[in-house]
Amino acid sequence: MGLAIAYQLALEGCRPVLLEADDRLGGMAASFDFAGVAIERYYHFHCLSDTAFFQLLEELNLQHLLRWKQTAMGFFLDGRLYPWGSASSVLKLRRLPLLSRVRYLLHAARCLSLSDWRHLDGIRATEWLNTWLGRQGYEVLWAKLFAYKFYQYTDSLSAAWIWSRIRRIGRSRRWLKETLGYLEGGSERWIGAIESRIRELGGEIRLSSPVHAIEHSDQGARITSPQGSEHFDAVISTVPLPLVAPMLRRGGHDPALIEAYEAQQSVACACVVLQTKQPITANFWTNVNDSRFAIPGIIEMSNLQPISPHITYVPFYMPADHPDYSRTNEAFIADSIACLKAINPELNDRDILASQCSRYRYAQPVCGTHFLDSLPPLNPIANVWIADTTVYYPEDRGISESVGFGRDLARQVAAGLQ
Template identity: 50%
Template sequence: MNDQVDSRKSSQPIAVLGAGPMGLAVAYQLALDGYRPVLFEADDRIGGMTASFDFGGIDIERYYHFHCISDHAFLSMLDELGLGGKMRWVETKMGYWYQGQLQPWGNPLALLRFRGLGLAAKLRYGLHAYLSTKRVNWQALDQVEATAWIRRWVGDEAYEVLWRRLFDYKFYDYAGGLSAAWIWSRIRRIGRSRYSLFREKLGYLEGGSNTLLNAIRDAIVAKGGEIRLQAPVGKVVMQEGRVTGLQVNGRFEAFDKVISTIPLPHVAKLMPDLPHDVLAAYRSLKNIAVACVIVRLSRAVTENFWLNTNDPEMDIPGLVEYTNLRPMAQHIVYVPFYMPGEHPKFSDPDQTFADKVKQYLKKINPALSDEDFIDIRVSRYRYAQPVCEPGHLSRLPPVALPVKGLWVADTSYYYPEDRGISESIDFGRKMAKAALA
């Protein structure tokens, strides 16, 4: 009897849309449970925002990633795949560029020594950060607007110096409409990456994200699943309240179950036959785009992994000096320009962003010359960051849609957590199990 059940499982393919970490986790769990996933990806590679590219002989992600000691789902997946020994933990540093000065940041002593902020403001800021790392219940913050919440705790002085530009240069017009629960989860995650008040520890995987992505891919295929690249889905076909299949490259393929992990703004285009209220909910969601400049240098800019910036001549919230986490022969710096996708600046040519970054890095480190800049690339992602407003989850349609055989989610659904590989893996595996329960 069990053989017959297993045979039925393997004979019924389940379509999974999107081969980012969440889609890969869905397909992996389906294959692990004896089903046959068919994973459709429009790109020419797996990974989504974790996908890598060849940067002058260096295989590296298009967008920066790091891991915290609290990333349990990610670490468990590594162990399952026999990759736990490839994880490396590094003591990293943070900095703050303010009033033309590079200052240490990220621990109580650096806060007390910070130039440009009064003692009372420092104490209020530190108390808020400490209590945020200790908070467990986020529901009380769900309906609270983030900037007002932070101002109430840290005061106007600390907000103006340490927070305002982070909001303004990531969310622009959306800065005043974010959930405090979502901001709190970001504070807590970084705070919990510390193994003492004065030391921060972050992790990287040998070989980068590709090490994990390729292992998940191989496990899916080994268990009978299928991954199709450059296979954009044109439409999810529905009839009489149930899924019947997909239109892929102009051809119909029959499926009675579809699990979508593509960004929600694409869902309304691919599923126009959904109920009107569901379509309206998807269309009402806002997203932030990113133009991420990746620089290859012959020398380091600073000794920091994170560098927050507050400078009237820089339209960025900060930068990530990646090789201060993951050592490489040359120095890699990520400088993300976040903005709404409809903002005119998102249409600027790559060279405009590249020129700004050269100017910014040379200002931070005047010892840098043009000869130190080996290569510069720009990667763009239209739906990089969901805008999580107060009450965010109540605005989302249920994962199991009112169409038989159809489940839809993306990184918006593990609110209040921010988008991340570990969170995507955890949610994707749970979604696969729930879809087949």
Template identity: 40%
Template sequence: MTKTVIIGAGAMGLAAAHYALKLGHEVDVIEADAVPGGMAAHFDFDGLSIERFYHFVCKPDRPTFALMEDLGIGDKMRWRDTSMAYFKGGKLHKWGDPISLLTSSLLNPVEKFRYGLQMFLTSKRRSFDDLENRTAKAWIEGGAGRSVYDKLWRPLMDLKFYQYADDVSAAWIATRVRRIGNSRKSLFQEELGYIEGGSETLVKALVDSIERQGGRIHLKTPAERIETEDGRVTGVRAGGKLFPAQAVISTVPTPFVSSIAPDLPEPSKRAYEAIRNIGVICVVHKLKRRVSPHFWVNIVEPGIEIPGIIEFSNLRPMPDTVVYVPYYMPTDHPKWSWSDEQLADESFGYIRRINPQITEADRLASKVGRLRYAQPLCEPGFAAKIPPVRTPIEGLQIADTCFYYPEDRGVSEGARLAKEMARAIGTDHQPRREPEFA
């Protein structure tokens, strides 16, 4: 048994605690927020319990399914036919299947062939190591063509990454394409998943498992410092209290690492500080009327300064229409300082441009959420920038969502990495046969 402290009660931190307890370790989880779950946490949206930030499940997300089975909630997984579209020229263009591609007016015949071939081949690839040092722009232009990039990709990249748009990893983009491309029930039908009751169902099951196994979760307890002695962790100071520990797992965003782990060697701290992030402001609207029949709408329309909308109620059935409008941006962008009301009004105006039949009377409620470190900037060669999970300080492991690379953020990769970190507890950086889970 190793006395373990886990910093962060997001999905990865909670899953790490669950797996560590199964292996017989003693676990305390500390969390700055008043509720567990991190980006998967719910809030009360005018009487509806829903995620702060949208989540969906794809068929390749096997670690999610394994975790749910382990928690006894495997029967809560639900699948639904979904679709996506582009909004351009004042109208919606269905997208994402061969018929939509062939009949679309967005591309000419040569562009359709090149785009379709590149996306199909990407969905079948096992590895993207050869793309590690290429930009997404160069990869897409080399496959589908520059005109396709300019028409379908450039507006989205510009409105998510701004000044960094031309320096995004091709491996990261291709992995996202493969994940969505393989979440289908046929060549002609996309199928995405959700957990019955929302991600809160998973969070509650993790919390229940942790507490049932004797673990402790300390909310409103921000981490202040990881304590060390002779090059090994001895505990975590959090909320004015010392939590003694022989092992520590930190899952907080890498920008916080240098301040809470000041005893790390300077090269290690510089490595964490070199990982850049952008923020997200996510506006959620509850409406009387449906916006579109699609789950996801990419927007490439001049004058609309968002990359798309997610009509979540077209995935998870709800009494009213629920739409997420994400504003990804560097936190020095002027809109980051806008009021919630400004953002809600502007985003609702964009929704009305997509569906002019919607009026102000159709808006039931709006809510704005902000996350300063939401999306790591994964440039070409990013894999070499990621520090090892096991740090030079014995007993200390550090990981956040950028460690999922080339996969994107999500519960599945968090669950996979959580299990790996739990297995490494107590090994003191020495090779040892991995323990087996019951």
């Protein structure tokens, strides 16, 4: 979002300065060198509805690198791998009564036909799914996915948020077949291209520059970073909302406002990525419901994007104060390998070529019921705008949503400055 804002501000004739705390650009979409292959720390795919992202790719002359593929889904349920994701695979899941399977499909159809989501904002996701699927259907198909991502927050999530997630994937179909996209070369391609374009247009980018404080000042705002205190005409923050609270506190702002940022909940992610000699399954996405593993699913990136050796991501989402989050990276990697071996018993230790575990503290906002009412204002202080991935609720966090929202915001801010 920060990159998209800086790019748009530069297009509007401003001279943006982007301050990034990390030693690389991209945030959740950043890449690393994984045994000689540049890949993302966290898996990314694109949906057919990602129009703001496609528009950006065109402007960066990268649209020819976008690829689409029909992908398969699976469900690893109590030690057995089932096909999943299509109407026929749901109907064939004999592990559930026929009525539950039909209810699941009716709910999926309802998610696709619904467009006004406002009444779902005040309903709990678990209650909504239980009503549609029945208790047994919910327990088998959803309960573990929620429990191993949101833990104590499971029962507070809003139905609007889960609806938008189901709809996004459900709509990414061609000829009724799930069709997902990737950018050849990964997110690094567009991040490198937008970085160059910002610089060409006169913008400045500073890495390893964490912002410590945001202060109000006449006709603008002041930012404190390792480079000292600087005045800007306008400040737009795109860091996760809870991280804004200490910046505002150091800037001497209203404690009630600071509290509103602190109150936003988010779960962390310890994301394991493994290189193996062979695929685990033929699926891109395999949901996991197995009492041996605290894992909601695995994502085999190489079954979408031709990356060799085979790449599989195993995300462990959990609140950062959960005792398991302090486990070592090696422990998460060992659990991941055990899970992959359970899914594919032919996999052995010699097939594991490399492993890595990356952590992101604010990986997934918890969007509770009446979420919009809980969000602090976008422009809480004169000349200061504060956004993160929650601002486009009920859409879930996503590259396209962050790019689209960020560019619109930059247009508004630039117009106000002229």
